[in-house]
Amino acid sequence: MRVVIRYFFRTLRLILTPFVLLSEKLGGGKPVQRSPEEQQVVDAACERLALYQFKTCPFCVKVRKQITRLNLTIEKRDAQHNEAHRAELEQGGGNVKVPCLRIQNEDGSEQWMYESNDINAWLAERFGNAS
8 A cells, every 4th residue: 555655646746846847937926126236245145055955845946936036046955866965954954854044154153944934034034025
């Protein structure tokens, strides 16, 4: 019975994956417009951020849409297919759970933020809400 359930969900993922990725491309909304000077400040702040994610995870898609809406240049790290990124996530954050935003603070310490809603709220607060 477990085998049947496993194959059912694998098949479901194969069917839904293109729709999840298409929704990311179509539903991003209009990015925030900033002056070149403001964008340069935002880009500099984003250099201390990295998003650990899986390409087809719906919660990761939700965070990537927010990143697009806020016009942010955050490095995206594939924790599903890249063993080094997966190991960093497990060692630094404590879990292989995505999405996870790694925030490097001014003092050199790191904060690992899980949960798409928390990440999106933090990004909106830090970089201005898109709406």
